[in-house]
Structures are given as C-alpha cells and as structure tokens.
Amino acid sequence: MKIDTVEAIPLAVPYRRPFAFASGVATRADHVLVRITTDDGRVGHGEAPPRPYTYGETAASIVAVVRDVFAPLLVGADPFARERLRADLARTVGNNAAKGAIDVALWDLAGQACGQPVHVLLGHAADDVAAAHMIGLGTPAQMVADAVEMCEHHGVEAFKVKVGRDLAHDMAAVRQLRRELGDSVELYADANRGWDADTAIVAARRLADFHVTMLEEPNPADDVLGRRRIVRESPIPIVGDESTITLGGVARSLLDGDAQAISVKVARTGFTDSAKIVGLCEGLGVTTVVGNQIDGMLGTVASTALACGQRALARHPVEVTNFLLMADDVLAEPPVIADGRAAARQAPGLGVAIDPDKLAHYRTDR
Ligand code: MUC
Numbered sequence: 001m002k003i004d005t006v007e008a009i010p011l012a013v014p015y016r017r018p019f020a021f022a023s024g025v026a027t028r029a030d031h032v033l034v035r036i037t038t039d040d041g042r043v044g045h046g047e048a049p050p051r052p053y054t055y056g057e058t059a060a061s062i063v064a065v066v067r068d069v070f071a072p073l074l075v076g077a078d079p080f081a082r083e084r085l086r087a088d089l090a091r092t093v094g095n096n097a098a099k100g101a102i103d104v105a106l107w108d109l110a111g112q113a114c115g116q117p118v119h120v121l122l123g124h125a126a127d128d129v130a131a132a133h134m135i136g137l138g139t140p141a142q143m144v145a146d147a148v149e150m151c152e153h154h155g156v157e158a159f160k161v162k163v164g165r166d167l168a169h170d171m172a173a174v175r176q177l178r179r180e181l182g183d184s185v186e187l188y189a190d191a192n193r194g195w196d197a198d199t200a201i202v203a204a205r206r207l208a209d210f211h212v213t214m215l216e217e218p219n220p221a222d223d224v225l226g227r228r229r230i231v232r233e234s235p236i237p238i239v240g241d242e243s244t245i246t247l248g249g250v251a252r253s254l255l256d257g258d259a260q261a262i263s264v265k266v267a268r269t270g271f272t273d274s275a276k277i278v279g280l281c282e283g284l285g286v287t288t289v290v291g292n293q294i295d296g297m298l299g300t301v302a303s304t305a306l307a308c309g310q311r312a313l314a315r316h317p318v319e320v321t322n323f324l325l326m327a328d329d330v331l332a333e334p335p336v337i338a339d340g341r342a343a344a345r346q347a348p349g350l351g352v353a354i355d356p357d358k359l360a361h362y363r364t365d366r
C-alpha cells in the first residue's frame, strides 16, 4: 500500500452559538479536512482545527504546508511507516495541527488495512469512556444553562469550566454551577492564561472551596517564576495545555515544575505523539486527560478512539462534546453522547465516512 494523494480541504461550518474562552472566541468551524488516498483505493481522514492563539496556524497556513511541504514527503510512502514519516515531517518545525491531522489519517488507513478500529490498534483499554463537557465563557446563567442541557440530554457529569476573566465573575459562575449541578458532578477549570500569578493563586484557593479538581493554564507559562509559584501554592493540580504541545515540551514543563497534569489533544499530536506523551506521563505518575481543541465531529471520533485505546486516558472523563456546538458537519454519521458516555467506533480505522454533498457544501476552496 502506497500513498497516492494528500489533500487539505478548508471548510467553514457554522456554530449554533459562539464558543468563548479567555484567549479567544470561535464563531464557526473553519477546520481543514486532510484526506490521504492510497494506490489500493483506501481513503484516510484527519481534521486540523486552526488555532492561531495556540499554534500560530491558520486554515490557509495548514492548507499551504500540507500541499507544498508535507504532501511531497508523503506521496509514494507506506502509510504504516509512521515513525519514518514523523521524522520527515519533524524537519519542518511547528505546524502541529497539520501534522496531527496527517497522523490521524495515517492511523485511519492502517486500521482499514488491518481490519481493526484505531482504538484497538492503540491498545484497546475500553470501548467507551465517560464524557466531559467544556463550558464556554458567558453569564453565570448561560453557563449553568449549557451544563444543565448537557446533563439532561446527554447524561454528562463532568465539566471543564472556562474561567480567566474578572475573578468575581468567574467565581459567581463556578458557585452557581456547583449549586445547580450538585456535589456529585466533577468540575475542573481552564483559564487559558487569562490571569496573572497573584490572581491565579487566589483563584485556585477559591476554586478548591467549590471542589474544583484541577486548574488548566492559569497564567502564561512563560511567566516562569509566576507559574512555579502557582504550582507550589495551588491546593489543586495545575494542568498544562497550550504550554505543553509537544513531547519535549511536556517533558520540559514537568521537569521545570510548570504543570502537574497534562491535557493531551489529538488535534495537535495525532495518535502517535499523543501516545508517546501518555507513556511519558504514565511512567512519571502524571495524570493525563483528553482535551478538546473545539474539535469537529471527525476530531471527536479521533479523541474518543485515543481515550479508548489508552488505559491512562480512559480513566478520566474525556472532552468530546463540543462538536454539539456545530450546526452541521461533513461526517455522514455524527458522534453520539448518551448516558454521559462516548463510544469508540467499531468499524476498521476511524470508522468514518464523509458525506459528499455536505463536503461540497462546506468546502471553501471551490
Ligand atoms: C482548551 O482546553 O483550552 C479553547 C480553544 C482552543 O483552541 O482550545 C480550547 C480548549
């Protein structure tokens, strides 16, 4: 089996409502669909969400780097040779989402060729996992309404609450969420670098009072001493997300004392590097959680496969619900969140099919 073509197709899919967080707001899914075709007629897919505020990539830069730099390295190669291809791609620095989507498409192809779903190839820790929902910034009432809808319609009992604004506003939202949802749901928080160190330390103590279990990216990790002070003084673990986007970056962050747990995202480290990060953390006794890069439906299927493939990830609720923000997408069958759980697809590879009419409708390059 050899790679024949590599395409990067820009999409624009509307959201039902915007998703806001301390470092930005997403108003539509302007993701790039990576499609790799082999000489024996198989098609693998991956989804690259551009996140300029995290990786510096835009939809246009993803399309250009895939088409002009990565496709020439991939065409003619064996899609099973992931380690060799990873090294070839790594000669170009950055471009994490583009590389992640290519890696996902390669695993999709490998699974199809083996007749096995990706989560089975990754280690088959589980067939389904508990889902966590990420609550975007809004008024406390809007945030509570979002959570209640997820509880009532999808049975979700774990929530990552966006914070990182004015402390009084953030704490009002967390207080109301705890009051409305009760003590049995898990709440954890993500400030997306919105606070300075002093504010973050105060916030961490108050969050702990509401039994919030973890705090992600409280301040910019480049504020080195400030971040270490937060880690030292916070009563709850500090999670690295946008400051820990590569295998080496995770190692450095943990050794430097900048984070005590790691958010792993298929959208930036594919399956291959995500599994390496999970292994590194597992060996060090560091918790890993599957994060959500405001993934579309394809990214959600991939995140669920990763979580179901790795035991260390299957243990914690997995952030797989934010595709519900999308008014539509290009997958023929959307993911399902039922009774608070997301199931891995059991068909070979990722088990996804692209709806050709929807693709024609949402692609922006024609
Ligand atoms: C997160 O965990 O930070 C929001 C925007 C983005 O790119 O990722 C998020 C979620």
Ligand code: MG
Binding pocket: 190, 192, 216, 217, 241, 242, 263, 291
């Ligand atoms: Mg985060």
